[in-house]
Amino acid sequence: MAAGPVLVVDFGAQYAQLIARRVREAHVYSELVPHSMSVEQMLAMDPKAIILSGGPASVYVDGAPSIDPAIFTAGVPVLGICYGFQVMAHELGGKVDKAALGEYGKTVAVIDTPAGILQDSPSEQSVWMSHGVAVKEAPDGFAVLAHTAGAPVAAMQDPSRKLYGVQWHPEVRNTPLGQDLIFRFLHECAGLEADWDASNIIEDQVAKIRKAVGNHAVICGLSGGVDSAVAAALVHRAVGDQLTCVFVDHGLLRKGEVEQVKHDFVQATGIKLMAVDASEDFLTALKGVSEPERKRKIIGEKFIRTFEKAAREVVAQAGEQGQDVRFLVQGTLYPDVVESGGGDGAANIKSHHNVGGLPDDLNFELVEPLRLLFKDEVRAIGSELGLPDEIVWRQPFPGPGLGIRIIGDITRERLDLLREADAIAREELNRAGLDREIWQCPVVLLADVHSVGVQGDERTYGSPIVLRPVSSEDAMTADWSRLPYDVLAHISTRITNECSGINRVVLDVTSKPPATIEWE
Ligand SMILES: Nc1ncnc2c1ncn2[C@@H]1O[C@H](COP(=O)(O)OP(=O)(O)OP(=O)(O)O)[C@@H](O)[C@H]1O
Ligand SMILES: O=c1[nH]c(=O)c2[nH+]cn([C@@H]3O[C@H](COP(=O)(O)O)[C@@H](O)[C@H]3O)c2[nH]1
Ligand SMILES: NC(=O)CC[C@H](N)C(=O)O
Numbered sequence: 001m002a003a004g005p006v007l008v009v010d011f012g013a014q015y016a017q018l019i020a021r022r023v024r025e026a027h028v029y030s031e032l033v034p035h036s037m038s039v040e041q042m043l044a045m046d047p048k049a050i051i052l053s054g055g056p057a058s059v060y061v062d063g064a065p066s067i068d069p070a071i072f073t074a075g076v077p078v079l080g081i082c083y084g085f086q087v088m089a090h091e092l093g094g095k096v097d098k099a100a101l102g103e104y105g106k107t108v109a110v111i112d113t114p115a116g117i118l119q120d121s122p123s124e125q126s127v128w129m130s131h132g133v134a135v136k137e138a139p140d141g142f143a144v145l146a147h148t149a150g151a152p153v154a155a156m157q158d159p160s161r162k163l164y165g166v167q168w169h170p171e172v173r174n175t176p177l178g179q180d181l182i183f184r185f186l187h188e189c190a191g192l193e194a195d196w197d198a199s200n201i202i203e204d205q206v207a208k209i210r211k212a213v214g215n216h217a218v219i220c221g222l223s224g225g226v227d228s229a230v231a232a233a234l235v236h237r238a239v240g241d242q243l244t245c246v247f248v249d250h251g252l253l254r255k256g257e258v259e260q261v262k263h264d265f266v267q268a269t270g271i272k273l274m275a276v277d278a279s280e281d282f283l284t285a286l287k288g289v290s291e292p293e294r295k296r297k298i299i300g301e302k303f304i305r306t307f308e309k310a311a312r313e314v315v316a317q318a319g320e321q322g323q324d325v326r327f328l329v330q331g332t333l334y335p336d337v338v339e340s341g342g343g344d345g346a347a348n349i350k351s352h353h354n355v356g357g358l359p360d361d362l363n364f365e366l367v368e369p370l371r372l373l374f375k376d377e378v379r380a381i382g383s384e385l386g387l388p389d390e391i392v393w394r395q396p397f398p399g400p401g402l403g404i405r406i407i408g409d410i411t412r413e414r415l416d417l418l419r420e421a422d423a424i425a426r427e428e429l430n431r432a433g434l435d436r437e438i439w440q441c442p443v444v445l446l447a448d449v450h451s452v453g454v455q456g457d458e459r460t461y462g463s464p465i466v467l468r469p470v471s472s473e474d475a476m477t478a479d480w481s482r483l484p485y486d487v488l489a490h491i492s493t494r495i496t497n498e499c500s501g502i503n504r505v506v507l508d509v510t511s512k513p514p515a516t517i518e519w520e
């Protein structure tokens, strides 16, 4: 039995990393590789199985990405999904052409033969589709298992060669029986054992970090959020006191956050923490800037400059034995990478400060043990590492902080106003016991928008506050939370009463997509 990961070959899919994550959910380790990697290199990784992802191209168009057909005769079980399925059919002599009917979204699949990857399937399944190309005839040797209105061959298999393909997307939650198909491919068709969970990643990462860092000093950007806390805990387990965490107060934090992070983190972990007040520096650099990407780039750069200063301080404090700090740990997760345009062929939606916002002259080597993972996986690791619930279940808060929640330029007055409104919303949501139900609730100040109000019989001309409570599994998609009206009413009354200058509170009722969670 091969010892390597299940490889997910990325053909530029929206959901490639999601496939890897569903495989890990089925307790088999999985990693993503680009389709540009050669088949020899893939096989050198000793993969247990290979999954070919979806993608935007059409196989019959010149120059469309493909894969060396040697992959299909290497004896490694292969599952093709959507574009990957079309590639498999095309390369092995099947017929692939424009679909008579494109299918996007919820579709009914008729299961003609409930075998193999579709063993025990009901005769019809609701599946999630996104295709305009279809496999019209399966290659020789394949059995057709299912069809839909637009896909005469919607699933096929040749168990003797361990080759499987499906037109729909089993990796998205909108395909209710999708995980069942992935599970059957891995454990029944490919015969893999369920041998991976969060504790494996801890062992793996600790070993990798130890090897990379050696006996050098390391700093970790620590925000109090779960991602950096888990990254810090992993690095601490690997190299102990070589690690110093650096918490930056950039003036864009929420009310009470500095004291809370200093206290909770040190108490929970015992890791060395250096808190740096860099607010003057950040706010001066941000003066007069209202364009979101500019804000993000400035914040990303200032973070690094602050870490550089902190690193010099760490060296100075170490005295005689002090040596340069080469490594910077960040709690970067996969959604930060993909939204910054870092996926293979993915678009830049917004430059997360810790990825797309990094300056070109970065002198640190980055240590990002969570870079391929999603937040719920990180939470599982945090629990396994023994971090307290207050850290593991803390709602996300973006590194650029309130800076990307003031729509308009950033001033100290606007920050103070937003901080008050945000504190009220958080207090009331917490009091109503809604913390776990809500993924996070950005509170946004539309600083340049003014509307007329009447307070104490006087005319006011103030700015609105937007409440943006969302529910989500991994921040890649989100829906607006249906909060109880009385909680909303209470928050609205308190904000307008207590925050002078705010005369309106509005609720954002948009999902992601089409919106994003943060406004900038
Ligand atoms: N105020 C800060 N001081 C130091 N480092 C920070 C700060 N804010 C963010 N970072 C760094 O940037 C990374 C990305 O921020 P991000 O908000 O995505 O993660 P997090 O704060 O650790 O967790 P969460 O997403 O749950 O808020 C962090 O993991 C951390 O390394
Ligand atoms: O550390 C961060 N640096 C950033 O630059 C950044 N931008 C967005 N976010 C957080 O990422 C998740 C997805 O946000 P969006 O739907 O707004 O893209 C949400 O949880 C956001 O709060 C960030 N976190
Ligand atoms: N989602 C996909 O992989 C789409 C595959 C191909 N581009 C099609 O339209 O059929």
Ligand SMILES: [Mg+2]
Pocket: 223, 225, 396, 397, 398, 399
């Ligand atoms: Mg954060």
